[in-house]
Amino acid sequence: MDLKTKVGTGVIAAAIGLVAAWEGRSLVAYVDPVGIPTICDGYTHSVKLGDVATPAQCDVLTEQEVRKALAVVDGSTPGQLPDGVRIALTSFVYNVGPGAYGGSTLLRRLRAGDLIGACNQLPRWVYASGKKLRGLERRREAERQICLSSLR
Template sequence: MNSRAAGIAVAGAISFALPIVTYYEGLNLMSYLDPVGIPTICYGSTSGVKIGQTRSRSECDRLLNAELGEAISAVDRLVKVPMPDTRRAALGSFVYNVGAGAFARSTMLKKLNAGDVVGGCNELLKWVYAKGKRLKGLERRRSAEVKLCLQS
């Protein structure tokens, strides 16, 4: 696939993932500590963030699109079976939240690659803890991701 086609493919999944990510992450133009103490800004971005930083709405939107595109690209590299954009979006939202490394090591990925779509998507429901603490926000987000993941 050429880079233009790859970009179009990622854009389709991004359009499904954006409402989940923006709703559950929220927008903060000033950096803050997330529930487990990680400096965060914009729509949940953590890379290189320092407390006291600020960003404009347009900077946050660009950052979100770039980081969500990277997350979906990681999903595309790791999942070896065909999937609809809805599933790619759900998994992209998950990877945006927990990182590609956690996804790469997950039972979820193993099940998806083995063709167990229902089992793989339902694994999302296990990812509701942050530093051992069950978070209601993560429970709601994972429930939304599972619904999207199971759509075909």
């Protein structure tokens, strides 16, 4: 395994850990705070109430979605971002989706080379359906700290 592959694997593992820590795992589908049927670690695609998953299925879905989110992050800027920024923004994209990320001031700052400014945009993303959620406040602060950690 070459160095780039090892680094990429480490970023994915760290992002999976961060996502899992904040999403929480449910093996039975439930309705999330904005009314979306959700299962496993925040997985929402084609989920219906009554769906059930095994831990192994959840592991596969979470890794698949983290890889997609990382690809969005990595494809959004011309250069390689520091690992802490990649990990934090992968968790963020996993949570808010690529569309919200794609139109964000956070991404505009990232593309302008203002990595600190981009990281400091994360705490603005604490609302779900117009309601400020304490869990999102805590998650965004953790993501911000990780994002900034590789810039110090």
